[in-house]
Amino acid sequence: MAIAADTIRVKDLGRMQGWRENAIVGYGIVTGLAGTGDSSNNKTTRQALANVFSQFNLTIAPDQVQSRNVAVVLVTAALPTFAHEGDTLDITVTSAGDARSLVGGSLLMTPLKAANGRVYALAQGPLSVGGYRYDANGNVVQKNHPTVGSVPGGATVEVGVSAQIMNAQQGVVFLLAEPDYTTATRIATAINSQVGAGLARARDAAGVEIHVPDASRDLLTNYLTKIENVMVQPDRRAKVVINERTGTVVSGGDVRISKVAISHGDLKISIRTDNSASQPFVIGNAGPNIRTEIVSNTRVDVEEQNGPGFVPANNNTVADLVQSLAKLKTNTRDIISILRAVKAAGALHAELVVQ
Structure with a gap:
């Protein structure tokens, strides 16, 4: 079957309903800074560091903590669909206090929670900061944003997640990245002609409902692979x-x-x-108004x-x-x-x- 040059795969036009990433966030401490951490006026840092010491049977009052080598940070990551226990995630670490730089710091173990309050990953590791800041005697040299860093693969998934692709009607819904009635209709027509007649219909401009036959429910992955590789010519809105x-x-x-x-x-x-x-050209002594x-x-x-x-x-x-x-x-x-x-x-x- 000849395919037009401007046709593309269905999978490049959107995603299946239920396929999404989940945001997770945590609150932690970065240690090992060379005097560029939070100041002693930051009560949050002192309380957090005192809480860490208490876990190791060290009882120290927060007002006795005096260190500029630590900083309180917020840690964010994206938990992908079908994440399994033991998978690693890239994390972003941002300063939450008045630290001047996070260069050279290391993040202590930080639990990362989702919106439901459940811990899904643990983050820890040395920071990679794409900048620096050095100051002495009132002179400051800074490059990029030294209060933001990252740890590639710095979080480990503790609780896996899965996506519910098939709905209660024993079908799947394909969602277009750019809703368009013409494109949705063409996708349904292409699926019916290349996979099987009567399987798909355009629900609206953003979604295409696709029926999953009984014989394909146990092999849903293979069936969705066929759907994703259907070639279609999308309609373009003039811009x-x-x-x-x-x-x-x-x-x-x-x-x-x-x-x-x-x-x-x-x-x-x-x-x-x-x-x-x-x-002026003056001969002799010049007067007070000549200049x-x-x-x-x-x-x-x-x-x-x-x-x-x-x-x-x-x-x-x-x-x-x-x-x-x-x-x-x-x-x-x-x-x-x-x-x-x-x-x-x-x-x-x-x-x-x-x-």
């Missing part, structure tokens, strides 16, 4: 994305423009100031093209318009302004996204 900060314009090559005439003129204004010293003065000479130059550029656009695409503007040596920022004006005139048949 033009522009970024004014970087001067970038991205659009589909077939975004249409109705009949419109664009007149573009370039005006260049140059203002330059020359400062020179005026030295050197700084004189500023300002010049304004205005340059304009011989005539405005004229770009006719009759049933063209954005690509044709941009190519025509490039022939007039129009810079990217002017092209952005022109596209916004064309959209305001109602001639650009696409969603204009300004970043």
